[in-house]
Amino acid sequence: MPDSNPQVADAADIRARIDTTKPHSARFWNYFVGGKDNYEVDREIGDQIKEIFPGLVDVAVASRAFLGRAVTHLAGEVGIRQFLDIGTGLPTADNTHQVAQRVAPDARIVYVDNDPIVLAHANALLTSTPEGRTAYLDADLYDPDSVLEAAKGTLDFSQPVALIILNTLGHVADYERARGLVNRLMAGLPSGSHLVISDSTATSEGMIAASEAYNSSGAVPYYVRSVDEIAGFFDGLELVEPGVVQVTAWRAEEGDSVNSKVAVDAYGAVGRKA
Template structure:
C-alpha cells in the first residue's frame, strides 16, 4: 500500500466527516466527538440508520464478489472508500482472485492515515491509496493510472459518494468523465440513499444542518440515471438488500438503492 498524492491536509476534528460517521455507525472507533454527535442525532431521528449502514456494507461485498468472480474484473477503483473495516474491497476481491489490483480514493486525511497502515494487499495483487476528491475525476484517473491499466476493464465503485455532489447534472458529468477513458467491459457500481422514507429524509435534513458536507437524497430513478448507457446487471437498480441476496430468507426493502452496469 502506498499513497499517490501529497501533501495531505491536517485532520479537522471540528467538522463531522461522512466517512468517520459511517464508520461510527458500523461500530468503528476511528472518529471524534463531532462525528459521534452528528451520528447520534441521525440515529435518534432514524434508528434504522445503523441497519442501513450494515446493509450498504454487505451490498458492497456482494458487488465486489460479482465483479471479480462472475464478471472477471481484475482492476477496481473504489472512490469514497471510507475507513478500513472488515471485508474491505481489496480483501473481498483478492480472496477470489489474488492478482486483483485495487486503488482506493478518499478525501479524509484520517482515512489516508489508516489506509497506509491497514489496507495492505496480498503479494500477488496491488493495493494503493489516492488522496483526492470525487469532484476531481481527471486527477483521480491520472493518479490511478500509475497502478491500473486503462487498456483493460476497470470497475469503478461509487458507494454513498455521488449524494455528496449537490447538483445532479454535475454528478452525472463526474460519472461520464470517470467512465469515458475506460475500455468496454468496464463496470460502474453505485449506491446512495433515496428520498422514499419520510423519517430518513428528515434525519438527513438535520444531518445536513449540522455542518457536515451535505448528503443529498435522490429518487431511485435518478440513482438509476447514473447507469444510463450501460448494460444493467440483473436485477438492475433496486433497494440494496434485493440486489442478489445471498440469504434464502425474505429481505425487506430499505431507502438505499444500488446497482451495477457494464460498459458495452
C-alpha cells in the same frame, strides 16, 4: 507489495487538515457500522439521528454488505481483476481489496479519497496479497481526469476496470454535475468495465428528516436522491440483474447477514460498459 504512492499527503499535513469540532461523514458512517475511528461529535449526531430515524443504521450495514456482494460477483463471476474505488471512506471489515483478493489474489485495487481523516488511515488500506497490488491516491472526485491519470500507475486501462462509488455522490449537490462526473470517469475506462453505485434515497419521511438533521449539523452536506436519479447514473450501460434495487435485494442469498426482505432507503446497481 503495495505501490509506493507519493500522492498520499504526509502525516503533518493530514493532522493539520483534520477538524474534530464538526461531525464528519466518514467518521459518522464508521460509527454506524460499528467502527472505532470516530469522535464524540460524530457519535452525538449519530445518536440524534438514530432517534429520528433508526433505519439509517440498517442503511449503513446493508450498503457495506452490498459492496461485498458486488465485488465478489465482479471478481468471481465476471472475472474483473481491477477495481477503482472512489470515496473510499474509513476502513472497516471487508474493504474492497480484501473482498476482491479473497476471490482473486492477483486483483489490483486503487482507492481514491481526498479526505484527511481517510488519508490518516491510508496505511491500513495499503495492504495486498503478493500476487496483487493495492494503492491509495490523494485525489478528488471533482477532477476525474486527474483520478484516471493517477490510477494508471497501478491499473492497466487496456483491460476492464470496476469503478466503485458508494455513498459518495450524495455529497455532490447538483445532480447533473454528479452525472457528469460519473460519465467522465466511465468514458475513460475500456469496454467491459463496470460501474457500481449505491446511495441513500429520499424514499421515506424518516430518511429525509435524517438527511436534514445531518446537513444542519455543520458536516459536509449529503443530499438524498430519488430512485430514478440513482438509475440515471447508469444511462448508457447494461444493467446487471436485478437492476436498480434496494441494496438489500441486490443478489442477496439465503443466510446473508443482512435480510433481503428488510426495506432500506438505499438503492444500488451494477452496470456494464459495452
